[in-house]
Amino acid sequence: MTLLTPELCAALRANAIAHRAAQEEGRREPDPLPILKLFNPMGAATWLATELDEDGDTLFGLADLGFGCPELGSFSLSEIASVRLPGGLSIERDLYFTGRFPLSAYADAARIAGRITEAEALLATAARARELARRSEIPPTPDG
Structure with a gap:
């Protein structure tokens, strides 16, 4: 099975480019939806990816090797x-996966569950909590 199609590659690269641009311009870094889910069909290992580096090999996202500490x-x-x-x-790509929440919500929910989860209620709660925290942040003053 092809783990990374040209369409997935393009979407992952676009996220990486947007992330780098935000860093360079001093803007808030984006929190994109996961684009790619890989999994071990015989075990608990799961990876959710949002970005692909220029090298075409290094992915960024949430990794869960099945030891109870996704990161x-x-x-x-x-x-x-x-x-x-x-x-x-071999490791497979979930052909039916569609990221529905930002990566941060998957990470927060995974920390609570001890594994990457697609439990809708937990992900929605994590996303809402993250959004409320973001809204309540005190903006920086003009002088820093």
């Missing part, structure tokens, strides 16, 4: 693709 960070597409499982299986 945000970078991971290698080629390393994930090289995993060989019993019975000739």
